[in-house]
Amino acid sequence: EPEVTQTPSHQVTQMGQEVILRCVPISNHLYFYWYRQILGQKVEFLVSFYNNEISEKSEIFDDQFSVERPDGSNFTLKIRSTKLEDSAMYFCASSEARALGDTQYFGPGTRLTVL
Amino acid sequence: AQTVTQSQPEMSVQEAETVTLSCTYDTSESNYYLFWYKQPPSRQMILVIRQEAYKQQNATENRFSVNFQKAAKSFSLKISDSQLGDTAMYFCAFPAWGTGNQFYFGTGTSLTVIP
Numbered sequence: 042e043p044e045v046t047q048t049p050s051h052q053v054t055q056m057g058q059e060v061i062l063r064c065v066p067i068s069n070h071l072y073f074y075w076y077r078q079i080l081g082q083k084v085e086f087l088v089s090f091y092n093n094e095i096s097e098k099s100e101i102f103d104d105q106f107s108v109e110r111p112d113g114s115n116f117t118l119k120i121r122s123t124k125l126e127d128s129a130m131y132f133c134a135s136s137e138a139r140a141l142g143d144t145q146y147f148g149p150g151t152r153l154t155v156l
Numbered sequence: 157a158q159t160v161t162q163s164q165p166e167m168s169v170q171e172a173e174t175v176t177l178s179c180t181y182d183t184s185e186s187n188y189y190l191f192w193y194k195q196p197p198s199r200q201m202i203l204v205i206r207q208e209a210y211k212q213q214n215a216t217e218n219r220f221s222v223n224f225q226k227a228a229k230s231f232s233l234k235i236s237d238s239q240l241g242d243t244a245m246y247f248c249a250f251p252a253w254g255t256g257n258q259f260y261f262g263t264g265t266s267l268t269v270i271p
Contacts, residue, residue: 142206
């Protein structure tokens with residue numbers, strides 16, 4: 042069964058450094074998402090992406106964040122200058138369509154630790 | 157805005173027994189969907205079951221069933237004949253209307269099945 046994959050599984054970085062988290066969505070899916078979960082807190086929506094542009098973003102997704110689909114398979118989340126509070130698990134998801142009720146398929150997550 | 161609440165951070169159940177995980181939500185929408193996702197350790201979140209709010213019949217998937225009470229805004233997950241492979245974090249999720257189709261998640265319930 043097709044799966045969403047994410048790399049790396051764990052990333053450790055110094056505060057102020059740039060990180061890029063990578064995701065490979067399911068191949069026939071058209072809608073892509075990033076969520077994050079700070080330890081002990083809820084999974085929170087960051088951004089949705091369709092047709093090479095952002096569909097919606099949350100207030101968390103400020104100018105430090107950007108997303109890109111650099112080729113036909115990868116979907117990336119870049120954090121320009123990491124802060125301590127960016128430490129979290131980051132989940133990528135994809136869906137075939139965007140109708141209410143459509144299932145989003147999630148990757149295993151990347152644990153980002155900012156020191 | 158939608159909110160999702162899972163009031164049980166951790167639960168345990170003996171193998172072969174039945175356990176119920178609770179979820180409550182708040183919305184002003186009349187038609188919506190509700191999801192339960194399961195995340196085994198170090199694995200991706202996978203869909204367990206989905207409920208459409210306008211359907212009165214509770215959704216069932218093999219050993220997993222829901223008790224959906226629309227008036228009470230309650231969406232609990234019942235796992236029958238618990239198996240060791242059911243050990244995981246369980247998230248209740250609620251998709252939002254709008255261009256982004258973002259999911260709202262609860263904080264999760266960590267379920268341990270005891271042999």
